[in-house]
Amino acid sequence: MPHTGKPSGGCQICKQRHVKCDETRPACLKCIKAKRICPGYIEGLDLVLRDQNQAAKAGAERRHKARAQKTYLNASSSASSSAYPSRSKSSTSLSSPTASPFSDDGLIVYSSLVESRDSYAHAFFVSAYVLGPRDIRTDHGFLELLPYLFDKLPSNPVLSSSLAVLCHCYFGAWNPSIRNAENFQVQQSYSKALSALRYALKNPRHCVTDELLMAVCLLNFFEYTTSALTSRPREDHHVDGATALVKQRGSQNMKSDLSRRLLIAVRHDIVRLPRVSYNVRILMGSQVNKALSRSKPVDNAPEIWDDPSEDMPYNPATSLDFIGRDTANLLARAAEHGLPPNPYPSDNQIHTNILLEAEALDARYAQWAEEVPTEWLPFSVPRDSIPQEVLDAGVNNHYCHIYSHTSVCSTWNAWRVQRMRILGLLADYQEIELKDDAILHIQRLADDIHASIPYMLGNKVKPGEMHGMDYVYPSIPGHSVPASHYLTAAAYGGLNLWVPMRAILDYRRYMRGDQILFTVEQFHRIMKLYDVRMPQ
Numbered sequence: 001m002p003h004t005g006k007p008s009g010g011c012q013i014c015k016q017r018h019v020k021c022d023e024t025r026p027a028c029l030k031c032i033k034a035k036r037i038c039p040g041y042i043e044g045l046d047l048v049l050r051d052q053n054q055a056a057k058a059g060a061e062r063r064h065k066a067r068a069q070k071t072y073l074n075a076s077s078s079a080s081s082s083a084y085p086s087r088s089k090s091s092t093s094l095s096s097p098t099a100s101p102f103s104d105d106g107l108i109v110y111s112s113l114v115e116s117r118d119s120y121a122h123a124f125f126v127s128a129y130v131l132g133p134r135d136i137r138t139d140h141g142f143l144e145l146l147p148y149l150f151d152k153l154p155s156n157p158v159l160s161s162s163l164a165v166l167c168h169c170y171f172g173a174w175n176p177s178i179r180n181a182e183n184f185q186v187q188q189s190y191s192k193a194l195s196a197l198r199y200a201l202k203n204p205r206h207c208v209t210d211e212l213l214m215a216v217c218l219l220n221f222f223e224y225t226t227s228a229l230t231s232r233p234r235e236d237h238h239v240d241g242a243t244a245l246v247k248q249r250g251s252q253n254m255k256s257d258l259s260r261r262l263l264i265a266v267r268h269d270i271v272r273l274p275r276v277s278y279n280v281r282i283l284m285g286s287q288v289n290k291a292l293s294r295s296k297p298v299d300n301a302p303e304i305w306d307d308p309s310e311d312m313p314y315n316p317a318t319s320l321d322f323i324g325r326d327t328a329n330l331l332a333r334a335a336e337h338g339l340p341p342n343p344y345p346s347d348n349q350i351h352t353n354i355l356l357e358a359e360a361l362d363a364r365y366a367q368w369a370e371e372v373p374t375e376w377l378p379f380s381v382p383r384d385s386i387p388q389e390v391l392d393a394g395v396n397n398h399y400c401h402i403y404s405h406t407s408v409c410s411t412w413n414a415w416r417v418q419r420m421r422i423l424g425l426l427a428d429y430q431e432i433e434l435k436d437d438a439i440l441h442i443q444r445l446a447d448d449i450h451a452s453i454p455y456m457l458g459n460k461v462k463p464g465e466m467h468g469m470d471y472v473y474p475s476i477p478g479h480s481v482p483a484s485h486y487l488t489a490a491a492y493g494g495l496n497l498w499v500p501m502r503a504i505l506d507y508r509r510y511m512r513g514d515q516i517l518f519t520v521e522q523f524h525r526i527m528k529l530y531d532v533r534m535p536q
Contacts, residue, residue, distance in 0.1 A: 012039045117185060118164065121171035125163075128466065128491045129170065133484040137373065138407040140317040142217040142265035148258055152211050158196035162215040164189040165222050173229060174466050179531050181229045193219060207245060208253045213262050216242045220269055228498045229532055242266045247301050251308035260308060264318050267305070270298055271324035297332035298325045316372050317411050323364050324418050330357050334425060351429060358425045365419040375404050378412065378451075379476050389459035389472040394525065396518040397447055400454040402476050406488040409452050410496040416445040417503040424507050439510045446507075446515050449500045453522055456493035460529055466490045494526045501526075 010021025011028050013036060021028050027038035130146050146163070153160045168185040172178040197215065200206040220238035227235075246254070246266055254263050305325070312318075334354050378401035383391070386400055403409040420442055427438035458473040466487070473481045473489065504511060504519045511519075526532070 009041060011041055117171075118167075121167040121185070122164070124171045124174070125167040128487065132488055132491060133405070134407050134488070135405040137315045137376075138317045138405070138411050139261075139313075139315065140264050140268045140321060142214060142262060143221075145214065145258060145261055145265070149211060149214055156211050156215075158193065158200045158215045159211045159218075161189055161193040161196050162218040162222075165193050166218055166225075169222055169225060173530065176463070176465075179463070181226055190219075190222070208249045210256070210258050210262055213242060213245050213249075213259075213266070216245060217262070217265055217269065225495070228495055229530055239266075239269050243270060243299055243301075243304060247299075247303040250303055251306065254308040257313075260312055263304070263308070264313065264321075267325070268318070268321050270304070271321045271328060296328070298328045300325075300329070316368070316376070320368060320411065320415055320418070323361065323368065324414075326364075327361055327418050327422055330354065330361065331421060331425065355426065355429055358422050358429075361422050362419065362426065365415065365422065368415065376408050376412075378403055378409075378448075380451075381474055381476065385477050386454065386474045387459070387472045390454045390474050393454070393457065393459045393461050394518070394522055395454055396450045396514065399451060400474050401448065401451040402455055402474060403452070406456065406485065406492050406496070409455060410492065413449055413452060413496065413500040416449055417500050420445050420503055420507060424510065427510055442507055442510045443512060443515065446504045446511055446519075449497075449504060450515070450518060450522075452500075453497060456489055456497055457525070457529070458489065461525060463529055463531060494529050497522075497526060 008015060008021075009023055011023075011031065013031055014021035014028060019030065021030065023041070026040065031038035126146075130143050134144065149159065153163065165186060168183065168189055169181045172183040172186060173181040193215070197212075197219070200212055200215075206212050216238050220242060223235060223238055226232070243266065246263060249259075254260060305322075337350055337354075380399045381402055383395065383398045383400075386395060390400075401409075403412070423438045423442050423445070427435050427442065430438060454474050458471045460471055464471075467490070469486055471486065471490075473485060475481045501519050501523055504515065505523075508516050508519075
């Protein structure tokens with residue numbers, strides 16, 4: 001590129017030092033005086049034609065900075081006018097909002113990033129419910145298996161959309177600006193998930209994949225969650241779908257470690273839900289009506305309950321599912337031949353057989369409690385060691401229980417509910433002497449469920465932040481509350497108490513008056529914490 005203007009004829013050292021060169025040849029006097037070797041002079045065409053590479057590079061950098069600044073200003077304007085709810089003042093940003101987005105080397109550093117609601121919802125759900133701390137000996141679900149399928153999400157529409165349903169559901173339920181577990185994003189994601197599921201079910205190859213079974217488990221968990229948060233009767237469409245998928249796959253397609261653990265999760269969902277259909281909605285307060293229930297049997301297909309291999313990952317929680325299966329089937333048999341308060345005649349052989357099986361199941365429940373790990377046993381804290389804030393929120397007994405983990409507490413409450421159903425059957429059918437003993441055991445189980453409420457809810461009485469560290473929880477005297485408990489209790493506490501307290505109301509004909517009153521009060525408390533509204 002031709003250079004316009006008079007070029008400098010000085011030596012290279014004088015040019016670099018920005019001093020006037022006397023241009024004495026062959027070496028300038030300044031270099032000689034400084035005892036430096038003079039590099040000489042540029043001659044001929046090089047003086048007339050200057051290399052413009054550096055100038056061109058500098059111009060390109062200036063244009064790049066100008067474009068970057070325009071993009072940054074547009075992004076900032078768009079973010080400020082976004083309809084997405086603003087974050088709280090305590091939220092952290094990646095850098096100071098007042099810092100310049102440009103540095104000396106041309107690197108662009110934005111003062112903030114504008115993520116979509118999808119990003120926030122996924123990050124919230126995965127961090128709180130999937131990757132949160134847990135006791136692996138209580139693993140019999142599917143959420144802890146999700147990380148093994150994260151790499152499948154981009155290429156699997158049914159799995160990604162099913163996960164999005166749960167993410168938006170829980171994010172909407174906890175976000176103070178939304179407080180709706182069935183918001184628009186949930187409905188939109190659920191519609192996409194159902195469409196993708198129908199399409200996948202048409203392909204036999206997809207029906208034997210772990211991704212599809214996981215997607216159905218996610219949708220089933222969504223049904224369970226919305227049923228609890230909206231207090232509506234629960235449908236079993238997706239748990240029935242998961243059961244059908246397992247039966248279609250057969251044991252020959254359930255031999256991988258992930259497949260076996262998903263099979264255990266399906267078994268747990270079949271037993272846990274519980275398999276009870278309510279004919280009368282429970283009304284709380286002073287007009288509590290009797291909840292009529294009809295137990296439903298569990299599918300005993302060998303594809304579900306026969307182990308596909310000898311190395312199944314069993315633990316105390318999975319063992320409880322097998323006792324729960326037999327309990328549900330026994331209750332179904334009793335329902336088939338008529339329910340209390342119209343017991344069978346004492347000489348009825350069917351009546352006798354049901355009682356014998358119920359007594360055998362109750363013995364299995366007692367044995368399970370004796371064989372759990374020692375660290376699973378609840379620690380009883382006397383009332384005078386419970387913080388006053390927790391007492392004010394609600395404690396019904398002279399004690400409360402502390403557990404090693406919230407998942408251990410939930411497993412114990414599942415045991416109490418299942419055993420309560422067997423004892424209820426014994427109380428309905430046995431003679432007066434044995435009936436009184438069964439009723440006493442039922443009341444003790446209810447007391448222990450009540451004793452877990454302070455551990456799970458602390459002093460919470462109104463909606464708040466999930467990750468708040470200002471809440472007060474009871475602890476073992478001389479020990480502090482583990483930091484992980486603030487997260488797990490907030491994530492699972494109230495929802496995992498829903499079924500146990502409902503079981504107490506199911507058997508309130510055998511409960512003390514203070515137990516019924518406290519259960520109703522805590523029901524109202526949980527409904528307030530999670531913004532649960534009774535259906536119209």
